[in-house]
Amino acid sequence: MTRLVASLLRQIVQCLPSLPHSIVHGYETAGNIGRPPTLSFLKTQLLHIIRAFERVYVLVDGFDELPRDARSELTELAHSLVKFNTYVTISSRPVLDLPQPKHDGDSAPVLVRLEDQQSADIDNYIKQELSKIKQLTSKPDLREDIRKELVKHANGMYVETSFSQVPR
Numbered sequence: 001m002t003r004l005v006a007s008l009l010r011q012i013v014q015c016l017p018s019l020p021h022s023i024v025h026g027y028e029t030a031g032n033i034g035r036p037p038t039l040s041f042l043k044t045q046l047l048h049i050i051r052a053f054e055r056v057y058v059l060v061d062g063f064d065e066l067p068r069d070a071r072s073e074l075t076e077l078a079h080s081l082v083k084f085n086t087y088v089t090i091s092s093r094p095v096l097d098l099p100q101p102k103h104d105g106d107s108a109p110v111l112v113r114l115e116d117q118q119s120a121d122i123d124n125y126i127k128q129e130l131s132k133i134k135q136l137t138s139k140p141d142l143r144e145d146i147r148k149e150l151v152k153h154a155n156g157m158y159v160e161t162s163f164s165q166v167p168r
Contacts, residue, residue, distance in 0.1 A: 001070040005042040005077070008058060012049055020049065039073075047080060056086040063092035122154045123147070 013019055023045055030037040050056050058081060063071060078088040126147050130136055136143040 001066075001073050002036070002039045002042065004060070004070075004074070005039060005046060006037070009042055009046045009049070012046065012053070012056065016049070016052070020045075022048070043077060043080075047084065050081065050084050050086055054085060056081075056084075058086060058088045060088070060090045063090045119151065119154075123151050126150050 009023075013023065026037050026041050026045065030041075058078075060074065060078075063074065066074060074090070078090060081088050130143050130147055136146070
């Protein structure tokens with residue numbers, strides 16, 4: 001989580017004419033004791049600096065790849081960010097512990113479930129590829145069963161693959 005917040009902070013400060021003194025001082029202090037800045041320091045700086053912008057957009061992909069405790073931290077951070085004209089979008093494959101949106105007024109982070117966005121694309125791709133397999137042209141029921149199973153187990157993930165035909 002520290003790396004994620006540090007990355008967001010680095011990206012936003014690059015839009016400023018100069019590096020804020022508080023960040024320079026915080027990194028120097030941390031460096032003097034041989035440690036990176038704390039997550040708390042990075043969050044504080046991020047929340048402070050985004051106020052200098054009229055609008056900020058944050059996109060975080062791979063929510064499901066974060067450890068469970070980092071997911072809740074990211075959710076809390078997202079709710080803090082949206083209070084300051086920041087639009088947060090988080091994408092994820094299905095996970096059991098997805099946070100429920102909390103509405104503090106009219107702003108809330110958006111959680112995009114990738115399977116909702118990609119299932120139709122995956123289905124179309126599989127149909128197209130299966131139609132190329134000669135052994136399946138005379139077996140539409142089998143082709144449909146294969147398509148359904150592939151789409152079902154894709155879970156919104158797209159991986160470039162090639163279908164190979166097994167010689168008889």
